[in-house]
Amino acid sequence: MISGLIVTIVGMLVVFLFLTLLVVSTTVMSKIVLKFFPEPEKPAAPAVRRSSTDADIAIAIAAVKAHTKQ
Amino acid sequence: MISGLIVTIVGMLVVFLFLTLLVVSTTVMSKIVLKFFPEPEKPAAPAVRRSSTDADIAIAIAAVKAHTKQ
């Protein structure tokens, strides 16, 4: 029973300490990133899965073309 | 040779018994289902794989839109 209580106390202590530390480090990280790398990144890739894109586009184009010919 | 014959006789017996039982139980099952659940199901999902649907639809729509603009 004692060991259960210890696990509980130590456990919640560590969980809170750790996540508090994460709050701090994430905040700091964001500040640094936004200061030194203010989004010079390439535009976000489209949400579409890349692997199937080519085939899909080919088919979509083919479908549209087929329709155009009608 | 004897044991071969036994396996054959017992085997075909069991196969026929089992599948006959399945005929009966499938018939009964269908009757019960059709009586108590006469297709109140949601409309049958399209045969299309769900996982790729979103991307595909996006592309198809894009293709149609592209065509519309022509």
Next chain:
Amino acid sequence: MISGLIVTIVGMLVVFLFLTLLVVSTTVMSKIVLKFFPEPEKPAAPAVRRSSTDADIAIAIAAVKAHTKQ
């Protein structure tokens, strides 16, 4: 050190012999194939992955149809 030299000499010898043999056999293979099977094959399959084709075409057709009705 000696064994290193031996591996080197024998190794490069074998690599060159083997790839030279491949040059010869590939050339011969091509000659035979082009003489006896001058491309009576079916037209090259489209680059599209077969497994996803049906669903994709269904969607493309649906999209085009939807467009037609507008």
Next chain:
Amino acid sequence: MTFGQTIANSLHELWLTTGLFGFLQAGGWGNLVMIAVGFLLLYLAIKKEFEPLLLVPIGMGAILCNIPFAGIAAHTALHGEFINGALQMHEMSGGFIGMFYDFGVTSGLFPLIIFMGVGAMTDFGPLISNPKTLLLGAAAQFGIFIALLGAVALGKWVPGITFDLYDAASIGIIGGADGPTAIYVASRLSKDLLGAIAVAAYSYMALVPIIQPPIMRALTTPEERQIKMEQLRPVTKTEKIIFPLTVLAACIILLPSATPLLGALMFGNIVKECGVTDRLSDTMQNALINIVTIMLGLAVGSKMQADKFLNLNTLGILALGLIAFCIGTSTGLILAKTMNKFSKGHPINPLIGAAGVSAVPMAARVVNKVGLEENPNNYLLMHAMGPNVAGVIGSAVAAGVLLALVPVLA
């Protein structure tokens, strides 16, 4: 023996291998009950759509492993000779689900691969945008430890329940509301209870839309539930790449015992966010996680064998898991209320605290739904995603503490 007698004899031998005969033996009724439970799980998964991706395989695993004489969950045996410092294999045998269990579950491999896939599907954007919500993911872990205490108490005072500290920790982790974390911890600390724990974890995750709303309404006022939160600022790609590395670094420095879980999760997330390994991310989110989900589900279900499952311990686990869930929800809500009082400029709707239990993304959706009931224009989904994914990190951290501490204290 005449030929007819031999035939009759063979039919009798066949009768001795039927399930009907098996169910009539000592303990056979238990198998029948568990098969019924398996069918019930299938029903709940398919008809009620309770976490079907997991409960369909688990239900089928429960059915298959309780078939008499079939040995589908039998342990693996590697046949061969041990010579020259090597096991020279010539055959492997066992039940096919038993093999999934031996190679994938006892090793911890399957839950970690699932976690990779979860990482590749998780967007930490809302959390980075509002890091304070990490604390809600911490508060919701109280459920874990209260359930742990309860399990220790049951083990001590209730006859027929045999929980030790290892078992208690594994039971508590149900309150983490994370299937893979629960399975990973149970496979490390308390293998015998794995089946019941996994079933409880996934069942309660599936029951989130039923369990949480009453608690949410009881602990918040209508005014609180109507609080509108500020829109989340957009997060840059660089932040999304560095965040998982930050979490991993903190975990390396302070809590190595949580790094298998958080390492796998953050590996998956990096692969997704970095933008140059899309084909790996795609496979992690689809083929790989699906294959492992199928095998893991069957393997977990196979731990629902009657002789191990039908006892008081299982009842205790189901009860404690529910308690853990409710307490985690409550403590999350209470901390969110408190935080709201102390952050006047940036109001916090206490409902999002309930999402801290994880159960991604169901708990966040429930928050959104309960919020909309009060104010049809207040969309809390994105705000709840922060504590929701924080809950995943929080329970992995709690798991790390348990894995590090329990073997020392027990």
Next chain:
Amino acid sequence: MTFGQTIANSLHELWLTTGLFGFLQAGGWGNLVMIAVGFLLLYLAIKKEFEPLLLVPIGMGAILCNIPFAGIAAHTALHGEFINGALQMHEMSGGFIGMFYDFGVTSGLFPLIIFMGVGAMTDFGPLISNPKTLLLGAAAQFGIFIALLGAVALGKWVPGITFDLYDAASIGIIGGADGPTAIYVASRLSKDLLGAIAVAAYSYMALVPIIQPPIMRALTTPEERQIKMEQLRPVTKTEKIIFPLTVLAACIILLPSATPLLGALMFGNIVKECGVTDRLSDTMQNALINIVTIMLGLAVGSKMQADKFLNLNTLGILALGLIAFCIGTSTGLILAKTMNKFSKGHPINPLIGAAGVSAVPMAARVVNKVGLEENPNNYLLMHAMGPNVAGVIGSAVAAGVLLALVPVLA
């Protein structure tokens, strides 16, 4: 030794590792023959399109495993020490195809995973719509048992052929016209014959369009072949979900030995039909079954090693497999003719009986083609799909009986 001598020596050592040298050793010609057979299988698979998904990997497996000194089919060895009740591994070795065989085939794992995928690709609708056709799937299993009797007879009276009852059962199952079932049964009862049995099973399945039509024409009249069948009633989603569970339940009660096969099949089918686990079904039908097909094909092909394959037994297996196939086709046809006579209101075209051997979906297509020859407006495809999938269930049931009965009687 001078430097030149050392070089010459090394070249000689290298010569001793060449395939040319290997083929010139005792038994080496056999490897050469089997490599040629492998190339022949590739030719048939690619040029003639005989079951290419299986025969390309099998052919390549046959080639690779017969390469002298390469050891690509060598058994697995797990290197390490056995201490504290555990094999502490530090290395695994063996040929890469040998590992596929040891872990996937001797364990029965690969055929069962394939069966999951088959289940996820199977539509039991036509069978549910017309359950009587299940009997055609039973009748076509006569081929299995006749071939079994033939194998026992050959083993007893032909010198050089060594079949016992285990072997006979494994050979008979070729008549089931189901690759995974044949491999599963052979891996349980008669591992040494696995290669020949698998090759025979897949070859005859590929040869269905050549083997079946003459038999179909011989056993039916033109009038019978023109019989039009009533259109099949549509089947509801609920029926499709409950049917696999019904079959599984019957199998649990009566024939647990068939539950690994039928359980895997019906699990795949449930995952497909239930409509809430599409991503698992998608993976079962694609990535998972393809990965396992590659590995299973190579592993099965690797059992075509010259020293085990080039003997009278293999000839016997090929002959008996063909006989099993023909008899199964015939008994299916005959029962369909008989059923047609006794069910005036609902005519049955006897051709669909031939589809009862399974070989899905090839046999059903052949039925359709032969039917169209007689009457260009009579499409039998959907009607033949019923007995076709019934044949899969039928041979799994027959497999279950063999697995339960043969160890008792042998």
Next chain:
Amino acid sequence: MTFGQTIANSLHELWLTTGLFGFLQAGGWGNLVMIAVGFLLLYLAIKKEFEPLLLVPIGMGAILCNIPFAGIAAHTALHGEFINGALQMHEMSGGFIGMFYDFGVTSGLFPLIIFMGVGAMTDFGPLISNPKTLLLGAAAQFGIFIALLGAVALGKWVPGITFDLYDAASIGIIGGADGPTAIYVASRLSKDLLGAIAVAAYSYMALVPIIQPPIMRALTTPEERQIKMEQLRPVTKTEKIIFPLTVLAACIILLPSATPLLGALMFGNIVKECGVTDRLSDTMQNALINIVTIMLGLAVGSKMQADKFLNLNTLGILALGLIAFCIGTSTGLILAKTMNKFSKGHPINPLIGAAGVSAVPMAARVVNKVGLEENPNNYLLMHAMGPNVAGVIGSAVAAGVLLALVPVLA
């Protein structure tokens, strides 16, 4: 002990499991350094896009395996009893990346599966069209053997470097510029160096655009770089199907030790080219190769453990690998120059010789780029693809020679 003391005690126990404590122990700084190297690899992979598909998993593997007390790279242990000629398993344990390593890398399985996928993605058309370019793929293997000699010399004369002939061969193969080949050979001949060798191989492959151009410009004149080559004739489907079989046949006859590598490569290629097994080819190119890439990358990275990696040997490997790369590039260029002199009718641009090192398709792209700098209308990409894929065959052949010869001579 008072309760407060017990809490303090537990916190102290927890402190003993932190990474911080671990880094402060003897040798702990090494882990910290290797974790930093892992982060550096991630940076190079993500920001500089150096072979990210491999370097992201490798970097993450390096980080995870150096976490103190986490044991993520711990070897596998199979728990159970050895009875009746079989290891009756009841549990498997170990670190999850350690399991990938034990089952996939020491066995040679992962590199061979990758090679299947590479085969399924490779188009041998340009090579069949211009078979002479196979010789360029041979010439570029000089780098392998020069590095081998260098390694032997270092091992003999530099104190602190311990290379024997096995190690030297494994190091040389870095010059083959083929990740899977390098890993396969190192896993056969010199497991302890596997981490450094794999990292060197992939790093230099990633650095091709930086390493090769200066050498290319130094060894060719502007006139040579402007040489236009004749357009490649189209290749028929039949040729593309028969070519891999031709290579395989030659390899069977002359060099069985290379057949695991070339067999896997050509199996993948046949599956792709034959046109009737598209679904297998699709899976090889996507799900299967991606899954194995993830696991292989993590496993290779896990060999960067500080105590094995931070030593003079690693420095030697990195230096020799670079030398091998440069020499391979040079000898490829030189042979191309020579061939150009002797084939007046059909001019050969010497730049394409540099693609003979393989590093597909990066090296061919670099050739194209350097060619375009000199003449903006001279597209060499397709011409360079011939030697490029020839380089894959060439280094597999060199690997075969090393695997056959080194054990005899060492």
